Amino acid sequence: MTTLIDVQNVSMLYDGRVRALDGISLALRAREIVGLVGESGSGKTTLCRVMMGLVRPTGGDVIVDGTTRLIDMLRRDRLAYRRRAQMLQQDALASLSPRMRLRDQLAEPIAIHGMDKAQGWARVLDLLTRMGLSHGILDKYPHQISGGQARRVAVARALVLAPSVIVADEPTAGLDVSVQGDLLNLLLDLQAELGLTYLVASHNLNVIRRISDRIVVMYLGQIVEQGPTDEVFARPAHPYTAALLSTNPVVDPARRRPRIVLEGEIPSVVNPPPGCRFHTRCPQVQDRCRVDVPALRLNEGREVRCHFPLA
Ligand code: ADP
Numbered sequence: 143m144t145t146l147i148d149v150q151n152v153s154m155l156y157d158g159r160v161r162a163l164d165g166i167s168l169a170l171r172a173r174e175i176v177g178l179v180g181e182s183g184s185g186k187t188t189l190c191r192v193m194m195g196l197v198r199p200t201g202g203d204v205i206v207d208g209t210t211r212l213i214d215m216l217r218r219d220r221l222a223y224r225r226r227a228q229m230l231q232q233d234a235l236a237s238l239s240p241r242m243r244l245r246d247q248l249a250e251p252i253a254i255h256g257m258d259k260a261q262g263w264a265r266v267l268d269l270l271t272r273m274g275l276s277h278g279i280l281d282k283y284p285h286q287i288s289g290g291q292a293r294r295v296a297v298a299r300a301l302v303l304a305p306s307v308i309v310a311d312e313p314t315a316g317l318d319v320s321v322q323g324d325l326l327n328l329l330l331d332l333q334a335e336l337g338l339t340y341l342v343a344s345h346n347l348n349v350i351r352r353i354s355d356r357i358v359v360m361y362l363g364q365i366v367e368q369g370p371t372d373e374v375f376a377r378p379a380h381p382y383t384a385a386l387l388s389t390n391p392v393v394d395p396a397r398r399r400p401r402i403v404l405e406g407e408i409p410s411v412v413n414p415p416p417g418c419r420f421h422t423r424c425p426q427v428q429d430r431c432r433v434d435v436p437a438l439r440l441n442e443g444r445e446v447r448c449h450f451p452l453a
């Protein structure tokens with residue numbers, strides 16, 4: 143399978159001390175939906191921004207299409223990568239210009255990228271229809287539309303250039319549950335119809351469970367577990383994943399598990415704990431975990447960073 147974006151051992155140190163990402167490797171393959179989960183501060187947004195080339199990592203590399211370094215690609219032609227990968231920002235409304243009518247905001251990418259005007263505009267109208275938005279919305283300003291509509295407009299604007307990759311940061315944050323469901327259905331339909339590849343970051347486990355084929359769990363800037371979504375949900379291998387999943391509200395009583403309450407505060411990434419980063423909160427902690435850094439090891443199709451995995 144083609145690897146579209148390959149994150150190789152990427153680290154991100156803000157201000158020389160905030161270790162937001164530490165040795166992240168993640169390959170995004172064509173047409174898959176990867177879900178990124180982890181508590182607030184675990185580095186999800188930073189990873190999204192690194193993959194979009196919006197911030198330059200302080201270590202490691204991002205390789206596009208298996209051959210080209212992202213920084214070289216951006217240096218050569220910044221816009222070319224934008225036609226390939228688009229980001230849905232966490233705050234859809236804030237990503238729209240408050241003083242421009244939606245018509246002009248949707249026309250903007252067509253002009254910037256020198257797309258054929260008529261073709262580009264036909265695509266905009268088709269996308270709006272797919273989003274279930276009436277064309278009358280084009281004459282409105284962002285403050286005149288709802289949060290759910292703003293999300294849809296942002297999705298339409300991201301898709302005008304027919305990118306193959308969408309990086310969505312907390313795409314459902316701030317939306318009512320029913321609107322969230324509609325938006326996820328829409329994203330899934332678009333993925334199937336247009337053959338898109340998604341990286342979706344969310345602290346909402348139900349969102350990730352619903353949408354992703356593969357789940358990547360982050361803790362303090364590192365990947366602690368990754369594997370097929372269904373398998374990870376059924377049988378979490380890292381104690382952090384198990385705790386995270388146990389706090390997820392599950393409707394079906396047969397699938398409910400006892401809640402694992404994590405002790406202690408989330409440590410700071412400025413001074414992460416030695417040994418296993420999770421050892422200060424881990425219910426299964428043993429002496430070795432306090433001193434010995436666990437590697438991310440492959441175990442039956444699952445990657446787990448733990449000396450004593452559960453599964
Ligand atoms: P998440 O999206 O999972 O909440 P972030 O990527 O936003 O995580 O943040 C990861 C860590 O990096 C946090 O400790 C955050 O405070 C820090 N951080 C994020 N952006 C910046 C920045 N521009 N400058 C300094 N620190 C930052």
Ligand code: MG
Nearest residue numbers: 186187188311
């Ligand atoms: Mg975030």
